[in-house]
Amino acid sequence: MDPLWAMIAELWWIVPVTTGAGVIAMLGMRHQRTIDARRLEYDAARLELHDARAHAWSTRGALKLARAELEHVQAERAAARASGSDVAAARRRLAVAQREVRAAATEVRMRRVRVSAARAGLAATTDPEHRPLARVMAAHDDITQRWLAYETDPARRIVFPGMSDGRVPATAAYLTARAEAQRLRPPSSQTRMTPVQYVAYRNAVDELARTFEAAERLAWQEARAAGMVAPEPRPEPAVVWAAAAQQFIDRSSAAIAWASDNAPSIVAMAQRLNDMTAPRTAKAPSAASSQRTDAPPPPQRTPPPPARDSRQPVWPVPARGSQRSAS
Structure with missing residues (x-):
């Protein structure tokens, strides 16, 4: 038998084993990539x-x-x-x-x-269209489409010239954010990204949305001031009151959540303040001291007058006439 055919007969099993291992490795990498894409957020x-x-x-x-x-x-x-x-x-x-x-x-x-x-x-996140990277890229595309509406529509270019003028600070900030977001944008939603890269791209898209809103708001204000568009309609009172009530509810919920999170420290602080401000109560007298206070006080003895020393001279000296009359 030819040696070549003999070697093929001996080593024929290597080809299916290698192929199977390659297929399994490819499926495992694809599954791991899917898990990473779902866990990216x-x-x-x-x-x-x-x-x-x-x-x-x-x-x-x-x-x-x-x-x-x-x-x-x-x-x-x-x-x-x-x-x-x-x-x-x-x-x-x-x-x-x-x-x-x-x-x-x-x-x-x-x-x-x-x-x-x-x-x-x-x-x-099982649907590929609802995965984190796909959602961020969709938001990026939506902002780009909104900006292109001002660039490609001649009527809008006349009414809102500031949206195409890079000398306007708000528009310049948007163009800078747009370039940064475009630099960080992956080729497709199936691209594998690390959490650091995803956070950088998502933050860039958020900054892009913020700057676009600011530039658009300024352009509309200028157009209303020039009389190119109708003035902004005033909101209904019911809508205003509903927004105020919702804001009050949100702030109350935040305050309640903060109080519940910091309840132990607040209680301890209140206890310390109570201990510092409370008056100190006198100690209860003992039985012996009460007996002593109930008993009448002992009589105070007045000290006797000091004895007169006979050796001290009498002054003034009595006259002799008084001594004779007395005798």
């Missing part, structure tokens, strides 16, 4: 929560440093080596650090809510 939310916690820890360190600086400046002020303006500046830095700590704590709570929302939305 959740992983990004966890990354943002981690960054928010790191920022919160840094603000706490800055707060401790501001307090130490204030104590140092106050000590220097007591030693007449610092002025009152230095103390005021240290107090302002401490107030700024306290505001930063509160803002960082709020950011951490908000990021936790986003993580919970992203975890709950994992079940709704």
